[in-house]
Amino acid sequence: MNFGELIPISLFVCIAYSIKVCVDAMVRRHMVNAGGSEDLVNSILRDEDQRRRHSSLRWGIVLVALAIGFGLIQWFDWHEVTPGLIAVLAGATGLGNLAFFAISRRIG
DSSP, X not given: OXXXXXXXXXXXXXXXXXXXXXXHHHXXXXXXXXXXXXXXXXXXXXXXXXXXXXXXHHHHHHHHHHHHHHHHHHHTTOOSOOXXXXXXXXXXXXXXXXXXXXXXXXXX
16 A cells, blocks of 8 residues: 555545534534524534434444454454455444444433
8 A cells, every 4th residue: 555645635534524623613603602592502412412422332333343343254264355254244334233223222
């Protein structure tokens, strides 16, 4: 892999994320300054916070499931990309998403 190509890509991702964070902050500030209902603003901010926590939970569960899938691949000593190897990774991702769904239904 040519690391010279990785630098502009990561720079673009960082700039795009910075713009997103700034726009989100401006939208929140305008919402608060607009003089809308305090209950409406609080419910929107609370919903956004809950969505952020659920996103972290989802990615944590999916990444742990993928790590288990990669661990199984290493344990079975598979070196070539085969349909079975792809199935293990897809299955691990699917199980991670199903686990998130079950946990999020229990939480909320």
